[in-house]
Amino acid sequence: MAEPILEVKNLDKRFGALVVSDDVTFDLQPGECHALIGPNGAGKTTLVHQISGLLAPDAGTIHFAGEDVTRLPVHARAARGLARTFQITAVVPGFTALDNTALAVQRRSGTSFRFWGNAAKEAALNEPAREALATVGLEAKAHVPAANLAHGEKRALELAIALAMQPKALLLDEPMAGVGHDEGRQLLAVLARLKAHVPMLLVEHDMHAVFSLADRISVLVYGRILASGDPEAVRADAEVRRAYLGEAA
Amino acid sequence: MSTTLLLVQLLNGLQLGIILFLIAAGLTLVFGVMGFINLAHGVQYMVGAYLTFHFYGMTGHFLAALVLAMIAALVLGLVLEWLVFRRLYDRDHLDQVLATFGIILFLNEAVKVIWGPVPLSVPTPEALSGSFFLMPGLLYPSYRIAIIAAGIAVAVLLYVLVMKTRIGMLVRAGATHPDIVAALGVDVRRLFMLVFGFGAMLAGFAGGLAAPIFALEPGMGDNLLIVAFVVIVIGGIGSIKGAFVAALLVGLVDTLGRTLATDTLRLVLDASAANQIGPALASMLIYVLMAAILWVRPQGLFRARSA
Amino acid sequence: MSRTLSTTAPPRPTWQGLRLYSPAILVFLGLALVPTFASLGAENYILGLVTRLMILAIAAISLDLLLGHGGLVSFGHAAFLGLGAYTTGILLTEGVFQAELIVLAVIALSALFALVTGAVSLRTSGVYFIMITLAFGQMLFFAASSLAAYGGDDGLTLWDRADLFGTDLLHTRQGRFYATLAVLLATFVVVNAVVDSRFGRVLRAAKENPTRVAALGFDVFRFRLAAYVLAGTICGIAGMLSALQAEFVSPAIMSWQRSGELIVMVVLGGMATRNGALLGALAFVLLEVWLADLTVHWKLIFGPLLVLVVLYAKGGLAALLRPLTAEGRHG
Numbered sequence: 001m002a003e004p005i006l007e008v009k010n011l012d013k014r015f016g017a018l019v020v021s022d023d024v025t026f027d028l029q030p031g032e033c034h035a036l037i038g039p040n041g042a043g044k045t046t047l048v049h050q051i052s053g054l055l056a057p058d059a060g061t062i063h064f065a066g067e068d069v070t071r072l073p074v075h076a077r078a079a080r081g082l083a084r085t086f087q088i089t090a091v092v093p094g095f096t097a098l099d100n101t102a103l104a105v106q107r108r109s110g111t112s113f114r115f116w117g118n119a120a121k122e123a124a125l126n127e128p129a130r131e132a133l134a135t136v137g138l139e140a141k142a143h144v145p146a147a148n149l150a151h152g153e154k155r156a157l158e159l160a161i162a163l164a165m166q167p168k169a170l171l172l173d174e175p176m177a178g179v180g181h182d183e184g185r186q187l188l189a190v191l192a193r194l195k196a197h198v199p200m201l202l203v204e205h206d207m208h209a210v211f212s213l214a215d216r217i218s219v220l221v222y223g224r225i226l227a228s229g230d231p232e233a234v235r236a237d238a239e240v241r242r243a244y245l246g247e248a249a
Numbered sequence: 250m251s252t253t254l255l256l257v258q259l260l261n262g263l264q265l266g267i268i269l270f271l272i273a274a275g276l277t278l279v280f281g282v283m284g285f286i287n288l289a290h291g292v293q294y295m296v297g298a299y300l301t302f303h304f305y306g307m308t309g310h311f312l313a314a315l316v317l318a319m320i321a322a323l324v325l326g327l328v329l330e331w332l333v334f335r336r337l338y339d340r341d342h343l344d345q346v347l348a349t350f351g352i353i354l355f356l357n358e359a360v361k362v363i364w365g366p367v368p369l370s371v372p373t374p375e376a377l378s379g380s381f382f383l384m385p386g387l388l389y390p391s392y393r394i395a396i397i398a399a400g401i402a403v404a405v406l407l408y409v410l411v412m413k414t415r416i417g418m419l420v421r422a423g424a425t426h427p428d429i430v431a432a433l434g435v436d437v438r439r440l441f442m443l444v445f446g447f448g449a450m451l452a453g454f455a456g457g458l459a460a461p462i463f464a465l466e467p468g469m470g471d472n473l474l475i476v477a478f479v480v481i482v483i484g485g486i487g488s489i490k491g492a493f494v495a496a497l498l499v500g501l502v503d504t505l506g507r508t509l510a511t512d513t514l515r516l517v518l519d520a521s522a523a524n525q526i527g528p529a530l531a532s533m534l535i536y537v538l539m540a541a542i543l544w545v546r547p548q549g550l551f552r553a554r555s556a
Numbered sequence: 557m558s559r560t561l562s563t564t565a566p567p568r569p570t571w572q573g574l575r576l577y578s579p580a581i582l583v584f585l586g587l588a589l590v591p592t593f594a595s596l597g598a599e600n601y602i603l604g605l606v607t608r609l610m611i612l613a614i615a616a617i618s619l620d621l622l623l624g625h626g627g628l629v630s631f632g633h634a635a636f637l638g639l640g641a642y643t644t645g646i647l648l649t650e651g652v653f654q655a656e657l658i659v660l661a662v663i664a665l666s667a668l669f670a671l672v673t674g675a676v677s678l679r680t681s682g683v684y685f686i687m688i689t690l691a692f693g694q695m696l697f698f699a700a701s702s703l704a705a706y707g708g709d710d711g712l713t714l715w716d717r718a719d720l721f722g723t724d725l726l727h728t729r730q731g732r733f734y735a736t737l738a739v740l741l742a743t744f745v746v747v748n749a750v751v752d753s754r755f756g757r758v759l760r761a762a763k764e765n766p767t768r769v770a771a772l773g774f775d776v777f778r779f780r781l782a783a784y785v786l787a788g789t790i791c792g793i794a795g796m797l798s799a800l801q802a803e804f805v806s807p808a809i810m811s812w813q814r815s816g817e818l819i820v821m822v823v824l825g826g827m828a829t830r831n832g833a834l835l836g837a838l839a840f841v842l843l844e845v846w847l848a849d850l851t852v853h854w855k856l857i858f859g860p861l862l863v864l865v866v867l868y869a870k871g872g873l874a875a876l877l878r879p880l881t882a883e884g885r886h887g
Contacts (some may be wrong), residue, residue, distance in 0.1 A: 024671075035859045052771065054767070073770075073775075074767075074770040074771055075770045075771075075772075075773050075774055075776070076773075076775075078770070078771050078772055078773035078774075079773035083771075084771055086767075086768075090765055090767060090768040090771070091765070091768060092761045092763055092764045092765050092768060092769075093765070094760075094764050095760075095761060095764075099757070103757060103758070103761055103769075103772060104772050106754055106757070106758075107772050107773045107774060108773075110754075111754075112754045112755060112757075112758050112774065112779075113754075113755055113756050113782065114749045114753055114754045114755055115749070115753050115756075115786075116749050116750070116753050117749075117750040117752075117753055117754070118753070119752060119753055119754040119756070119757045120757070122754075161772070165772065165773070224815065263854075280683065284683075286686065286687075315870065333863055333867075336867055337866075337867075340681050340866075342629060342682060342686060343623075343629050343819075343823070343886045344866050344870070344878075346629065346631065346819070347816075347819065347820065347823060347862060347865075347866045348818075348862070348863045348866040350820070350862065351858075351859040351860065351861070351862030351863040351866070352857055352859060352863065353557050353854060353859070354855040354859035354862070355855065355859030355860055356815075356859075357854050357855070358855035358856045361853070362853055362856070369651065378788050390583045397873060408879060416705070436820060471812065471813075472694070473562065475690055475691060475694045475812060478687040478691055479687075479691050481687070482684060482687050482691070486684065524704075525703075525704065525705055528702040528704070529698075529699045529702035529703055531694045532698035532699055533697075533698065533704075534681060535700050536691050536692060536694070536695035537693060537695075539688070540673075540676045543676055543680065543688065544676060544679070544681065547680050547684075
């Protein structure tokens with residue numbers, strides 16, 4: 001295997017007596033979609049928070065693009081190309097879809113400590129933003145404030161924002177959560193397209209999405225990685241079936 | 250500086266700290282339980298002092314005046330809660346700050362209209378007008394000793410109330426998990442009113458206690474309010490224990506700083522420069538202390554809830 | 557928040573830009589005419605009053621950058637008025653008469669004070685931030701009160717006037733009026749430009765969702781600190797103008813009530829709107845003058861009025877003027 005883009009080693013995190021990450025080790029390879037599944041409360045979101053920098057692990061290391069980022073704040077990791085979406089939609093509600101996306105473009109094109117000139121009119125920011133919106137099928141909603149978008153559209157906007165960052169890796173925290181059937185199909189198609197552009201760590205409950213997207217699956221239960229392997233192997237793993245899939249199926 | 254003078258200043262600092270604690274305790278309780286920032290807490294202290302003055306004029310008896318003032322402060326607090334504050338619990342901090350700022354403007358002016366702008370004073374109660382013999386060469390006014398004792402008694406009482414009673418349990422739980430308290434079927438509105446009334450009464454009590462030692466004037470509560478903010482920021486918002494420790498710390502640092510700053514500066518500067526800079530530096534000391542503590546611990550010493 | 561979502565801004569033609577700023581344009585035209593009309597009667601009073609109004613408007617506009625656009629409830633903004641005023645007063649007293657040197661000193665000191673206190677305050681948020689900015693403001697207030705050599709509590713009368721590049725432009729009320737008007741106009745233009753800029757966009761986004769903005773790779777703290785320094789510096793210049801106008805400085809200029817009044821102006825006018833802070837300062841001063849004319853105890857009326865505005869009329873004057881300006885939200 002090539003040098004992994006993201007490498008998590010022996011991560012521990014506990015809240016008092018509650019263990020949320022127990023010696024978690026895994027990696028994300030270039031071009032790969034690695035899915036992280038597990039029952040509710042398995043510690044998936046806390047793991048994403050630790051990787052993105054919202055939470056500090058008690059022990060263990062996180063390497064991103066060959067650099068130790070374990071102690072770096074959120075913005076420094078994002079600036080290095082580690083993008084994420086949130087389980088609960090996190091966009092700037094008062095900004096339009098275009099402005100939300102253009103803000104992501106702004107981060108990587110020149111300084112943002114510029115105090116003059118109307119940023120909303122910069123073609124150099126708006127054009128890539130429009131492209132990102134088109135990729136997720138939101139170009140028609142470019143001038144709608146994010147707060148007025150439908151739920152599925154907000155999820156798509158999150159993806160457009162992540163895409164506009166041109167990240168080296170993407171952390172997706174339940175991108176399909178709360179999305180209806182039709183919206184879900186569209187979103188899945190978008191994710192399949194994204195997969196060609198950027199390696200993804202996918203946390204998801206929707207097994208249909210997981211098995212159609214993932215190249216590799218790891219199962220997290222009570223903060224531990226119970227099994228890891230290609231989708232067929234994980235599907236066949238008896239322990240996984242008992243601990244997780246058995247209940248879900 | 251002599252040891253005696255230093256001891257006297259220590260006691261003065263302690264006494265200032267106690268008054269600060271009485272103000273800060275109500276403020277931090279109200280914030281801890283309701284997430285409500287009440288700028289008008291300082292004018293409630295002022296009103297307590299003026300009411301004590303008023304009832305003293307009527308009864309001629311300090312203790313009776315203090316008790317009556319506390320009751321009146323409680324009533325005023327409940328009326329304000331009913332009229333204004335309960336409409337603000339769900340609003341953001343900015344709205345709370347602005348509305349209570351309006352109440353400050355009103356009450357400061359109302360006190361000026363009723364009692365006049367000239368500073369007033371309340372005589373020290375007869376029984377405590379003497380001095381207390383602490384050690385050879387050190388006499389300390391009995392009334393100030395009484396303030397320290399009363400403050401410590403209130404601190405103990407608060408501790409017992411908060412740690413040992415059902416209401417205290419709710420108050421503590423409310424400070425960390427307000428939604429859970431509501432889910433337990435507790436009438437949160439009544440709990441809020443109770444805590445608010447109690448806080449108002451504490452402020453009134455502090456004002457009444459301070460009446461014989463500070464001059465009474467409109468706006469007298471405003472500066473103390475901000476120092477009380479410094480206290481609860483240092484102590485950690487919502488924490489009674491933090492308020493107590495921080496109040497004593499701030500009281501001591503402020504009092505000793507004012508005594509020592511000029512003398513200390515004289516060691517490195519010439520006398521006139523020291524006389525210039527010393528007082529200015531001393532008045533900034535508690536804020537620098539606050540900044541230093543926040544630099545190390547942005548949540549204060551004993552944080553109870555996220556702001 | 558619904559009002560900010562009502563319309564959006566695809567590229568707008570210039571006349572719409574003019575319409576957006578129409579209340580401010582009217583105000584500036586009116587201000588420019590004040591000296592002409594003032595000469596008809598009570599000239600000194602009117603020029604003094606309107607200059608004071610414009611100084612407060614500069615302070616309020618700078619505060620709105622923090623309060624409205626940055627979502628940072630700073631309760632210590634008057635400290636910068638005081639810092640600018642005292643720097644001016646002390647330099648004039650010590651024999652520095654060049655306004656251009658004074659303004660450099662004011663800018664340097666205001667920026668430094670903002671940098672240091674901002675770095676501490678911005679590590680916290682919410683109610684902590686309110687209390688800490690309040691405390692830092694009070695710190696400066698007491699420090700000024702203790703400056704016995706420069707008047708202490710009683711304040712400092714300025715016997716000398718500042719020369720602007722060797723001219724006596726600032727020696728007359730009219731000259732100071734126009735100088736203040738020029739600074740107000742510059743402040744209005746600069747702050748509105750900053751709000752539209754790349755920097756302003758990050759600041760405004762961080763107000764609504766700081767976690768998202770950090771996850772995009774922006775260090776929110778640095779943007780907020782820069783805004784704090786910029787706002788503080790502008791307000792420091794307002795303080796300098798105040799000292800020159802009144803020919804007197806005292807700690808009262810930076811009392812915490814003054815900080816509260818600045819917040820009231822911004823909210824009264826409408827936070828995070830194009831013209832709000834300017835209109836709010838105008839409305840506040842006129843209301844104060846009118847109420848004070850009715851009774852010396854005007855705060856008995858103003859206090860409850862403020863409570864009513866907070867409880868029932870959020871959105872301020874800008875909300876009333878919105879049909880006129882067609883103001884929406886830009887990204």
